[in-house]
Amino acid sequence: MSNPLADMAKPDVIFCIGTNMTECHPVAATGLKKAMARGAKLIVADPRRIRLAELADVYLPIRVGSDVALLLAMAHVIDREGLANHEFIEARTAGWEEFRQHLKAFTPEWAAKICEVPAKDIESAALCYGRGKPGAIYYTLGITEHICGVDNVQSLCNLALMTGNLGVEGGGINPMRGQNNIQGCGDCGAETFVFPGSVPITDEAARDKFAAAYHRPDLDLGHAMTKVTGLQECGKSIRAMLIDGENTVISDPDKNHCEHALKALDHLVVIDIFMTETAQLAHVVLPATAWAETDGVACNTERRVQRLRAAVPPAGDSRPDWWIIAQIAKRLGIPGFDFQSPADVFNELCSLSPTYGGLDWDRVSRESLNWPVPTKDHPGTPILHVDNFTNGRGKFMRLGYRDPAEVVDAQFPVWLTTGRRLQSYHTRTQTGRSSGIDYLLSEESLEVNPEDAVAWGFQDGDWATVSSRRGSVKIKVRATDRSPRGTVFASFSFADVPVNNLTGSGYDPATHTAELKVCAVRIERATN
Amino acid sequence: MTEHSMNATAMERKLTMTLDGQPVGFSEGETIYQVAQRAQKNVPTLCYDERLEAFGACRLCVVEVEGVKAPVASCTTKVTPGMIVRSGSPTIEKYRKTLLELVVSENREVDVNPLRGFASQELTTLVDRYGARTGRFKGKKSGTSNKSDDNPFILRDYDLCISCYRCVRVCAEQEGDYAISMMNRGFSTQITTEFNGRLKDSDCTFCGQCVQTCPTGALADKKALRAADLPGEVTKTRTICPYCGVGCSVDLLTKGDRLVGVQPAMDGPANGGALCIKGQFAFDFVQHEDRLKKPLLRQADGSFKETDWDTALDIAAAGFRRALEQHGRRSIYGIASGRAPHEAAYSMQKFIRAGFGTHYIDNCSRA
Ligand code: SF4
Ligand code: SF4
Ligand code: FES
Secondary structure, rough: OOOHHHHHHOEEEEEEOOOHHHHHHHHHHHHHHHHOOOOEEEEEOOOOOOOHHOOOOOOEEOOOOOOOHHHHHHHHHHHHHHOOOHHHHHEEEEEEHHHHHHHHHOOOOHHHHHHOOOHHHHHHHHHHHHOOOOOOEEOOOHOOOOHHHHHHHHHHHHHHHHHOOOOOOOOOEOOOOOOOOHHHHHHHHOOOEEEEEOOOOOOOHHHHHHHHHHOOOEEEOEEEHHHHHHOEEEEEOOOOOEEOOOOHHOOOOOHHHHHHHHOOOOOEEEEEEEOOOOOHHEEEEEEEOOOOOOEEEEEOOEEEEEEEOOOOOOOOOEEEHHHHHHHHHHHHHOOOOOOOOHHHHHHHHHOHHHHOOOOOOOHHHHOOEOOOOOOOOOOOOOOOOOOOOOOOEEEEOOOOOOOOOOOOOOOEEEEEEOOOOOOOOHHHHHHHHHHHHHHHHOEEEEOOOHHHHOOOOOOOOOOEEOOOOOOEEEEEEEEEEOOOOOOOEEEEOOOOOOOOHOOOOOOOOOOOOOOOOEEEEEEOOOOO | OHHHHHHHHHHOOOOEEEEOEEEOOOOOOOHHHHHHHOOOOOOOOOOOOOOOOOOOOOOOEEEEEEEOOOOOOOOOOEEEOOEEEEOOOOOHHHHHHHHHHHHHHHHHOOOOOOOOOOOOOHHHHHHHHHOOOOOOOOOOOOOOOOOOOOOEEEEEHHHHOOOOOHHHHHHHHOOOOEEEEEEOOOOOOEEEEHHHOOOHHOOOOOOHHHHOOOOOEEEEEEHHHHHOOOOOOOEEEEEOOOOOOOEEEEEEEEEEOOOEEEEOOOOOOOOOOOOOOHHHHHHHHHHHHOOOHHHHHHOOOOOEOOOOHHHHHHHHHHHHHHHHHHHHHHHHEEEOOOOOOOOHHHHHHHHHHHHHEEEEEEEEHHH
C-alpha cells in the first residue's frame, strides 16, 4: 500500500475495485465505514453485489475481467471535465500529452458495451473520484488475478497520477494483501524477480553484492523462473523441489495439472504443519512449528514490520522453518547457514536489504515501523512517494483493453468467478481445524442469480455439475442476488469442492499471475 | 504531539481550567474526563470506551463543577475556559459507591472469569476499589440470559448486563454493523438482536468486539471459557494475527502450555482493538491433533513412516544433491510461503540463491 491503514478513515472519496473488503479484510473495512460515517463517498466496481456494493454511492456491476475498459473511460471523463491535476502532472509525471491523446477514443459509451454497465454510471464514478480531495483507491486479487493484472494495476496508477492522489495523506493506491506475510515474502526476496529489499535481479550492483555475500560468484544476473513455469518444467528441467508451507495443489489453478507436475518430480520435500494435499505428494515431509509457537517477524499490507511471538511450546518434534531449511543447506555444504536464532536470520536480512537497513531484531521487538526504514534513526515511511517517485517521474502508461483468456461461448456460456469468504481462509488447513467455524460455514456452494436458477431449473440446495475446459466439480446451488445474471461464484477453500479444477485458463504474461478470477463454465444438473 | 507539548500549546492560547485546585491547560473540544485522565485523576467509568463516542449512561464518572448544582458526567461534558472542577470530593466518592452498591445488588455475580473478555474485570475492580459489596440494597436481579443461542463463540449472559450500551455502540461505531440493539427501557432493558433471535440470523459477523468491550462479562468469549477449569493463571503474549494482510495485533491467552484464547490489542497499530472472526476465534488449529509431530518418509507402497530428524534431513539433502549432480543447478526449485515469517522466506531464497546460484524461487502470491 502506498498509504497506511490509518489513512482509510481520511479520504473524501474511496474507490474500491475488485475487493470484497468486508469479507477478506474485515478490520480494514471498519476504517472505510468510519470514513463514510464522516461523509466520504464510496465507489465500488465489482461484478458481484457484495456487501460493500450495498454501501456504495456509485456501484458499477461490471462484467468480470472488464476493469481496464472501465478505468480508461474514467480517465477519459476526468480529463474531458477538466478535473486533471495539472500542477501535479507538470511537477511529477511524464508522458501526459501522449496519454491524453490516447484517451480520446475511450469514451464511456465505448466502455459501457464492454463492462455492461450504463455509460452515465461510468461518468458518475469518474466525476466522483476526480473531485475527491483526496481520493483513495483500494484493490485486491480481484484486480491482479487476471491475465491483464498488470494492465489493471497500471490503469489505476494512471488515475491516481492524473488526479495527483499519490504521496498525499488519505490518498494513494492501496493493494490489500491476502496473506499475513505475503508482503514480507516479497520483502525477503522469496520471489523470482527480486533480491531481498525488492531490488530487481537484473540490477548488476545488487547481483554483485549478493554474489559476494552468499559466496556464489556464478549467481545469475536476471534469469527468473516463476512458479507457473517451474511447475510446467517439473519432470523436465526441474527435478527436485522444496516447498515451505504452501498447499499448492489446492490453491493453484488447474489442480490436475499441478498434481501431475509434483508427481513427476524425482524429489519433493514439503515443510508444513499439517499433512496437506501437497504434502501427501512429497518424498519427505518435515513438521514445522506453527504460528503461536514461532518467534519471528511479519510485514502487513501497509508495509508495517511487526514481531510475532511464541506463546506455547512446539507441537511434538516440530521445528521452525528457518532451522529446517538451514539444516538441509548445511548438509549440502551451502555456506552461511550457521543461524542460531530467528534474530540471526532477521538481522542478516536487514544487513542486506536497503529498505530494512535501519531495522534489526531488537528494534522491531520495541516498535513497529513502515518500511522503507533506511537508517537506525529513521522513523519509517507511512506514506510513499511524498516528494518523488523511486524511479524519478510517474509515467503514464498507454494501455488498451484485452478480453480475458477465455470468454463465454455456446459450449461454456456462464462466467465463473472465484474468491474468499469471511469465515474461511485460503485452503482451510487452519480455519477448518478451529472449532465453531463450521457452525457458520460448513460447505461450499455455488452462488447463482435467482432468475438464472429458475431458468436453469435449479432450486436452492440442488446439486450441480460445473464444467470448464479443464475439469468439473459437483457443488450445491445457492440462489442469491449477489450474483449478477450469467455469472456464478464459488470460493476455493474446500478440498471436497476443488474449484481450482476449473480455473487456470491463462496467466498474466508479465507476472504469471493466474487468471483465477474468470473462466467460462457450463452448469448442469448433477445426479443425486 | 507529546502530552507535555500539547499542554504547552494549550497554555499559550490561554485555555486553562482549574482541576482539584491546580491550573491545567486543555485543548478545544476536550471533555473533563479527558483532562482529568491526563492529570492522572483516576476517575471511575463503566460506560466509557475511549474508542467510542461518550455516552453518559452510568454516571460513575460524575464530578463537581463550580456554579453547577448537580454533579455532571465528566465523560460527556466539554471543558470551558476558567471552569473549576473537583474530581473526587468525599460527597462524589460516596455517590459513586452508592451507584456501585446498586449495580452489585442487581447483578447475579460480580466476580467473573477474566477469560470472559478484555474488559470483563472493570466492574469487579471498581466494586473492590469502592468496597461496594455491602449488600445494602436487596435488588431484584435484572435481565435474562439468552441461553437458547447455540452459537459457539459468544455467551449472552444478560443477568450481568448493566445497560452501558458499549456493545451496541462498538457494533455501530467501530464495526458499522448494527447487529445488536436495546430492547425495552429501564429495569428490563436487555441487549438483543433484531427480532431477539439468534446472532447467526442477524447481521452479526462474530468479530467479538462486543465481548471485548463488555465491562461485566455479560457478553463473554465462549471458546476461551472452555478453559475456565484448567488450573493456572492466564498469561498474555503479544503477537500478530496469522490470517490476512491487515496484520491485527492480538494477545494470546495461555494457561500453562495451552493456547486458550485470543484478545485484540487495544493499542494495535493496524486494528486499534478490532478483530474479525478469524483472528478472534480461529486459533484451535495450533494445538489440533492433526498437527505433524515427526518427520515423515514416503515408503515404496505410498504410505508414510515417522522417522527422526537426522535421518529425514539426510534423505532430504541427498535428493537435492542427486538432482544437482545428475541434472545441474538449474534442476532445483523452491516455493516459499506467504504465511510463514520473514525468517522462513529469507532462508528459502538464500537456500536457492546461495545453494545453486539461480533465482528459481517463488511464493504463492501468484495464486
Ligand atoms: S451486554 Fe455488556 S457491554 Fe452490552 S450493555 Fe450490557 S453490560 Fe454493557
Ligand atoms: S483479525 Fe481478521 S482482519 Fe485482522 S489480520 Fe486477522 S484476519 Fe485480518
Ligand atoms: S463513564 Fe461517564 S457516564 Fe458512564
